[in-house]
Amino acid sequence: MIQQLILYVISIAAITISLGSLLFLITRIKKIEVRLQFIYKLLSMKRAKKPGRVRKRYIVFAIISEHDLEKKEVEKAIRDTWRKVFGELSLARADPQLIYFEPSIQRGIIRVRHTYKKDCLAILGLIHEINNVKCILVPITTSGTLKRAQKKLYMLRRDLQPK
């Protein structure tokens, strides 16, 4: 009789505890949902992109001018125009360098960071005068390697070469 009573009391206690926990869960469910969503967002959030490998582009260009120009003059003109149009910081990031210049055919290769290729093409078009010599800088082609750029320097658009 006493055993039955004890079992009865225990079962009632178990039921009340489970009901209580269920009620607790129901009242807290919204808060738990919000916390779970927050954890899910944290897990799925994209991390800030790491700066990738610095890739270069080699832009081959030809000069149409009244007189022959020197390498230093051309490089200075490119840097000055870049600074004037896009600013000092863009110039530092892009770092355009005239790495190869062939004075006999008035052609050269500019090395520039790959993200600034479009800017470099625009800048070449905006140069109209170098040291009071009227000129046009015509981009011929863009390459990913210096070797291929040098090959194209002598091959493409021979009609632009000075006669």
Added chain:
Amino acid sequence: MNIPLIDIGSLCHSDKCLETYALLGYRAACIHGLKHKIIRKDGFIAVRKSIVHGERQKELKNIIKEEKKYSFIISVTPLSIEASRFAARDGRVDTVVLAPESIRYIDKTEITMLKRFSKPLEIPINILMSQPPSIKAMILRRIDLALKYSVPIILSSGAEEWNEILPPISFIALGSIILNNLMKEVMVMLTNYTRELMAKNGVHI
């Protein structure tokens, strides 16, 4: 890369200029002050264009009537609200030029009118690049408005001498930077819209 580009607005009409256009690979150019109505040379076509400045509608009407006889393309630089509205709705006007003197008269209403009459807005690049930053900002605001309302925009070099002519790839790259658009879309602006304009006026390329 050979791009069949058309320069819709140039002021350079010497032989050296025409040679340079052909050398750089342009297909055609509309030149203000050209001696002949049309010049064909080694696959390159130069067409006479008139840029009309005006304040009054009556004055503009008379000038356009005269100029249309001798020129294929007519562009208007409006110098008043009246002139800008007239330029937007007149069928003989091909483009409305966005220059520092006309900037105050190209407002939201004008842009909606340009859209309604599907008239392109011409932007001379050399004028844009030579302006002080405050004017440049005003021009760029108008460009953004035109892009928002999807008004056709045409870029022109506005070259006065042979060395001011932009190489086609530089032209596209610069246009892409100015319009904050893809290079492909800018190429469409510089080839298709201009070709349509020329075909409309009877010049077949």
